[in-house]
Amino acid sequence: MTVAKSDAGAGEQAASVxxxxxxxxxxxxxxxxxxxxxxxxxxxxxAPWFIGLFGLTIYPMLDSLYLSFTxxxxxxxxxxxxxxNYDKMFTEDPVFWDSVHATLLxxxxxxxxxxxLALGVAMLLNRDLRGIGLYRAAFYLPSLxxxxxxxxxxxxxxxxxxxLFNDFLGWFGIAGQDWISSxxxxxxxxxxxxxxxxxxxxxxxxxxLKQLPKDVYxxxxxxxxxxxxxxxxxxxPLLTPIVFFNVVLQxxxxxxxxxxxxxxxxxSGGPLNSTMLYSLYLYKKGFTDLQxxxxxxxxxxxxLVIAGFTAVNFIASRYWVHYDD
Amino acid sequence: xxxxxxxxTLFRSASGIAVAGALGTSLSACSGGxxxxxxxxxxxxxxxxxxDRHAAYKKVLxxxxxxxxxxxxxxxxxxxxxxxxxxxxxxxxxxxxDLLQMDTALVAQYARKGxxxxxxxxxxxxxxxxxxxKTLLAAGTVDGKLYGVPSGIGVNQLTVNRSGLExxxxxxxxxxxxxxxxxxxxxxVHKKSGGKIYGVDDGGGSTLQCFEVxxxxxxxxxxxxxxxxxxxxxxxxxxxxxxxxxxxxANASPPPAITSAAHNDLTKNAVVIGKALFTFDSxxxxxxxxxxxxxxxxxxxPRGDFSGAREGNFVNGGVxxxxxxxSKKVADSVKIMSYFAQDATAIKDMQLLRGIPPTEKARELxxxxxxxxxxxxMANADYIAQxxxxxxxxxxxxxxxxxxxxxxxxxxxxxxxxxAFGKKSIKAQLGxxxxxxxxxxxx
Numbered sequence: 001m002t003v004a005k006s007d008a009g010a011g012e013q014a015a016s017v018x019x020x021x022x023x024x025x026x027x028x029x030x031x032x033x034x035x036x037x038x039x040x041x042x043x044x045x046x047a048p049w050f051i052g053l054f055g056l057t058i059y060p061m062l063d064s065l066y067l068s069f070t071x072x073x074x075x076x077x078x079x080x081x082x083x084x085n086y087d088k089m090f091t092e093d094p095v096f097w098d099s100v101h102a103t104l105l106x107x108x109x110x111x112x113x114x115x116x117l118a119l120g121v122a123m124l125l126n127r128d129l130r131g132i133g134l135y136r137a138a139f140y141l142p143s144l145x146x147x148x149x150x151x152x153x154x155x156x157x158x159x160x161x162x163x164l165f166n167d168f169l170g171w172f173g174i175a176g177q178d179w180i181s182s183x184x185x186x187x188x189x190x191x192x193x194x195x196x197x198x199x200x201x202x203x204x205x206x207x208x209l210k211q212l213p214k215d216v217y218x219x220x221x222x223x224x225x226x227x228x229x230x231x232x233x234x235x236x237p238l239l240t241p242i243v244f245f246n247v248v249l250q251x252x253x254x255x256x257x258x259x260x261x262x263x264x265x266x267x268s269g270g271p272l273n274s275t276m277l278y279s280l281y282l283y284k285k286g287f288t289d290l291q292x293x294x295x296x297x298x299x300x301x302x303x304l305v306i307a308g309f310t311a312v313n314f315i316a317s318r319y320w321v322h323y324d325d
Numbered sequence: 326x327x328x329x330x331x332x333x334t335l336f337r338s339a340s341g342i343a344v345a346g347a348l349g350t351s352l353s354a355c356s357g358g359x360x361x362x363x364x365x366x367x368x369x370x371x372x373x374x375x376x377d378r379h380a381a382y383k384k385v386l387x388x389x390x391x392x393x394x395x396x397x398x399x400x401x402x403x404x405x406x407x408x409x410x411x412x413x414x415x416x417x418x419x420x421x422x423d424l425l426q427m428d429t430a431l432v433a434q435y436a437r438k439g440x441x442x443x444x445x446x447x448x449x450x451x452x453x454x455x456x457x458x459k460t461l462l463a464a465g466t467v468d469g470k471l472y473g474v475p476s477g478i479g480v481n482q483l484t485v486n487r488s489g490l491e492x493x494x495x496x497x498x499x500x501x502x503x504x505x506x507x508x509x510x511x512x513x514v515h516k517k518s519g520g521k522i523y524g525v526d527d528g529g530g531s532t533l534q535c536f537e538v539x540x541x542x543x544x545x546x547x548x549x550x551x552x553x554x555x556x557x558x559x560x561x562x563x564x565x566x567x568x569x570x571x572x573x574x575a576n577a578s579p580p581p582a583i584t585s586a587a588h589n590d591l592t593k594n595a596v597v598i599g600k601a602l603f604t605f606d607s608x609x610x611x612x613x614x615x616x617x618x619x620x621x622x623x624x625x626x627p628r629g630d631f632s633g634a635r636e637g638n639f640v641n642g643g644v645x646x647x648x649x650x651x652s653k654k655v656a657d658s659v660k661i662m663s664y665f666a667q668d669a670t671a672i673k674d675m676q677l678l679r680g681i682p683p684t685e686k687a688r689e690l691x692x693x694x695x696x697x698x699x700x701x702x703m704a705n706a707d708y709i710a711q712x713x714x715x716x717x718x719x720x721x722x723x724x725x726x727x728x729x730x731x732x733x734x735x736x737x738x739x740x741x742x743x744x745a746f747g748k749k750s751i752k753a754q755l756g757x758x759x760x761x762x763x764x765x766x767x768x
Contacts, residue, residue, distance in 0.1 A: 075438045076439065161583070161586065181581075181585040271585035272742055288410055288413075290413055
């Protein structure tokens with residue numbers, strides 16, 4: 001509005017323009033220019049991220065949603081089959097249930113153990129010792145190696161029939177077995193590998209512990225509180241937001257585990273599908289059996305399951321997570 | 326009480342982002358589309374095999390390029406594990422190789438999906454197949470069209486650690502041996518070695534080299550001609566699994582942990598790790614080069630010892646060389662196929678690394694340069710091929726396996742393992758196997 005008026009003014013009353021009018025008009029023009037140019041610049045800078053979000057995440061996600069209702073073998077065009085894939089999954093695919101079983105076992109056992117270990121070590125490292133940084137780094141190290149294929153290969157050797165672990169048991173006169181090739185123990189070697197990589201939650205716990213107020217502990221010390229009570233009555237309640245954060249992240253991570261299961265079982269998910277973690281099964285269906293439509297359906301079920309777990313987590317958190325505000 | 330953790334919303338949004346990111350990757354990883362063929366000017370070629378085979382391929386290709394400087398070949402090679410996963414992804418992504426080594430077990434699926442180029446029109450022109458028998462070419466023929474040139478004669482052989490047998494004072498069985506003979510000598514191996522070595526790796530879940538031959542001895546095939554059903558009966562499979570249950574009980578075969586470890590991993594094969602003296606896995610020699618230091622020898626898959634047993638062995642085509650349909654260089658690829666099939670130096674360089682050479686002429690060419698083990702291998706293969714040729718009761722060589730065949734084979738392996746681990750009874754597993762196989766083959 002102001003713009004139009006001053007422009008009109010410029011034409012009709014050019015003769016009677018005062019210096020102050022002129023200044024006003026210049027300022028207006030500058031502000032306008034700034035607003036117009038500035039309006040697009042942020043989006044330009046965000047563009048790479050938006051392209052990534054839409055091109056590499058949202059579009060493929062929607063595409064996979066479509067494919068999950070089709071029969072698609074990667075090589076010939078997809079055929080619409082309605083909910084057949086989902087139907088087949090729940091009614092006539094025993095391997096699907098094997099993989100659900102293996103994955104749930106993996107998540108339910110590995111996440112609490114990993115977090116307990118992470119918290120325990122974080123408490124040990126939360127003190128002022130000489131060279132404490134070195135210790136922290138040392139405990140974090142396995143997590144740096146964690147996702148690597150190499151470490152999974154080492155794991156396969158360590159827990160194989162003639163591996164280091166059996167040599168170790170041999171010192172105590174215990175006859176070992178091939179832990180990787182037995183359907184009753186294979187999944188636990190994977191769980192152990194996951195638990196060993198406790199570095200990331202440990203660092204987060206450590207950061208949380210460092211923020212806890214000293215005065216509460218001082219008061220507790222004066223009252224003669226035992227270390228156990230101190231942990232359960234002070235440390236843990238104050239730390240619940242951190243615990244919650246770690247639980248959510250670790251559960252999601254655990255559900256998506258692929259590399260160790262793939263490498264340790266040599267891509268087979270064996271023995272007897274005991275290490276057929278969900279992501280591995282999904283990969284096998286898609287890229288080995290060429291059932292990309294079915295694999296997409298599997299992916300969406302995983303999406304819903306993880307979303308469900310996370311939602312339950314958030315709802316439950318109202319009852320046990322203590323925020324100090 | 327201080328400034329500590331109160332940033333509820335921060336946590337919420339952080340977790341939210343983490344969830345979204347986490348899920349996004351797992352979903353978007355599963356999407357793809359079909360694209361156009363390779364645009365590069367080089368002719369791309371892929372194969373799988375051992376280091377020895379890689380070296381031989383490269384040598385032959387170098388010689389070929391010297392004679393055909395206009396054709397520039399860019400080779401990529403790996404082991405078998407993941408080879409076809411990668412090939413699938415390449416095709417889907419529009420970067421399919423022009424020429425590839427193809428598995429006789431998979432050629433039918435790929436041909437029917439329109440991935441491979443039919444090459445009949447080149448035969449007799451730029452593709453010289455003189456000396457290739459009709460039965461041999463059947464390995465690369467799908468629905469009446471030729472989709473690949475067989476590299477050689479492939480037969481089912483057992484690999485035997487002969488020096489291991491001699492050490493125990495046991496003799497190499499006769500080539501006309503039966504399943505009962507296999508059980509006897511395997512049991513002897515376990516006894517004479519003081520329980521340290523088992524006789525033969527567990528073949529209960531082994532298909533191509535093993536159960537298929539047994540089924541053919543019964544007059545049954547693995548898949549029906551049209552590939553839509555299993556060609557054998559539940560009785561046959563039951564008898565088979567019972568035989569192997571007996572083998573494990575007698576310690577003629579190793580416990581399931583060893584069998585399971587060897588799955589997809591030649592380096593864990595019972596013979597390679599010194600836990601058995603006989604193996605059905607021909608890869609231990611053949612494609613993988615000699616892994617063990619021992620003197621190896623070879624035997625045909627045992628004969629049936631029941632009345633009316635037929636000749637169960639058969640001859641297939643080793644591996645194939647196939648061109649892809651999307652390729653613009655099919656003519657050049659065919660030239661290379663022809664070179665591998667007929668050129669004297671190429672044949673000599675390749676030796677037995679892709680199976681026993683396909684033609685009489687080629688076999689004569691390599692005869693002088695063979696190692697002791699190579700000679701034994703070729704002699705046994707010759708023996709089998711001739712026996713099969715003479716047999717009047719042998720079924721025709723199996724048609725290329727249908728879509729889903731590899732899943733059925735894996736199911737057979739897993740089923741035998743479930744029985745061996747004592748997780749399922751043979752009866753219960755039989756039902757599950759036939760149900761699930763039917764589901765897989767129906768698609």
